[in-house]
Amino acid sequence: MSSSTYRVVDIHTHMYPPAYVQLLETRNSIPLIRKFAGAKEPRLIILPAEAESLDKITSEDPDKTSSHLPGRPVTTHYSSLSQKIHFMDSHQIDISVISLANPWLDFVASEDAGETAKSINQEFSDMCATVPGRLFFFATLPLTAPPETLLAAVGHVRSLKYCRGVILGTSGLGKGLDDPALVPVFHALAANKLTIFLHPHYGLPSEVWGPRATEEYGHVLPLALGFPMETTIAVARMYLAGVFDQVPELRLILAHSGGTLPFLAGRIESCIVHDGHLVREGKAGSGRRTIWQVLREQIYLDAVVYSEVGLKAAIDASGVDRLMFGTDHPFFPPLNSDEQGEWESVTWNAEAVRKALGDATDCGRAVMGGNAIEVLRLHEDS
Ligand code: URA
Ligand code: ZN
Incomplete structure (x- = not known):
């Protein structure tokens, strides 16, 4: 440490x-966990882009040994607390703010969602309590539940000692995050000082990747491009719908350094002031808060962008006091070295901070931890 x-x-x-x-082991359609003949570990199959290869292998012979299995192996890194602590220790990480990974509870039946969320959030809370001061968490909301259950869940998670916010996907209640029906939820989160960690899952429609992608390009296109575009589009829709003005206390941390928002904010602004419809409706006038202002006032960005080029854009857009280091563990393990050792997906992000902000500088230290401690109140133990 x-x-x-x-x-x-x-x-x-x-x-x-x-x-x-x-829960995932009982399912027949994605998201699911399934064992395959000849594979040591069961496979986690969650991405829409993986559904096609799952269908293919299932229609062939499910017991046939194949070298081209869909998804990723479920190693101890996915659910073991001691493994998480080992990972933290081996990468000099003092504190982790853990969250359920995608696709959260998006697939859970409405009548089960409230109880499922409660027990998962309690499980996270209990994990944090076993290593006081080293773990905090972003809770999961039962988005498919009836509105009153969803609002009650916000009340529940705010009472959990180590909870500092909620992880949220981009689908909201099924119509995206610009859905007016979500505004009461955003108000409740803001009133309880629960920061949203906005994270993608669905990417873009698979046709975008072309006919060769499934067989030849692995997960590169959906993960490297689909995920960040999904986040970018979700936040641009929130901005255009006026959500940030309606809920000025709302705070979001955007995964993957805001997708492409730091790079595209200027273009979004230009498209707004040149849009006849928005101008006629008085939505492009001078009193408007620009997307640049929202980026500096209501949005934080993680530093999971793997290069100082993207990181510098994120810093320029939101400010060095709004960036926070992350790893995306347990995703992106090393494929050619020991998983118990160093992960280059981690060292690349730490290296990007050093290259963008210098070695052992105050700004670098703020991004590596100081900002998160302040913003997420990690010095408070309740
Ligand atoms: N990172 C995530 O958080 N989820 C994925 O599915 C893949 C990478
Ligand atoms: Zn992630």
Whole structure:
């Protein structure tokens, strides 16, 4: 662990606790966990882009040994608390703010969602309590539940000692995050000082990747491009719908350094002021808060962008006091070295901070941990 004055905090780090794994093991369509003949570990199959290869292998012979299995192996990194702590220790991470990974509870039947969320959030809370001060968490909301159950869930998670916010996908209640029906939920989250960690899952429609993608390009296109575009589009829709003005206390941390928002904010602004419809409706006038202002006032960005080029754009857009280091563990393990050792997906992000902000500088330390401690109140133990 690092010294007491300088703390490294990982705010983008997931877990699938055992109860969630069991839930996925019972399912026949994605998201699911399935065993395949000849494979040591069961496979986690969650991405829409993986459904096609799952269908193919299932229609061939499910018991046939194949070298081209869909999804990723479920290693101990997905649900073991001691493994998470080992990962933290081996990468000099002092504190992790853990969250359930995608697709959260998006697929859970309405009548089950409230109880499922409650037990998963309690499981996260209990994990944090076993290592006081080292783990906090973003809770999961039962978005498919009736509105009153959803609002009650916000009340429940705010009472959990180590909860500092909620992880949220982009589908909202089924119509995206610009849905007016979500505004009461945003108000409740803001009133309870629960920060949203906005994270993609659905990407873009698979036709976008072309006919060769499934066989030849692995997960590169949906993960590298689909995920960030999904986040970008979700936040642009929230902005255009006026959500940030309607709920000025709302705070969001955007995964993957805001997708492409830092790069495209200027273009979004230009398209707004040149849009006849928005101008006629008085939505492009001078009193308007620009997307640049929202980026500096209501949005934080993680530093999971793997290069100082993207990181510098994120810093320019939101400010160095609004960036927070993350790892995306347990995703992107090393494929050619020991998983118990160093992960280059982690060292690339730490290296990007060093290259963008210098070695052992105040700004670098703020991004590596100081900002998260302040913003997410990690010095408070309730
Ligand atoms: N990172 C995530 O958080 N989820 C994925 O599905 C893949 C990478
Ligand atoms: Zn992630």
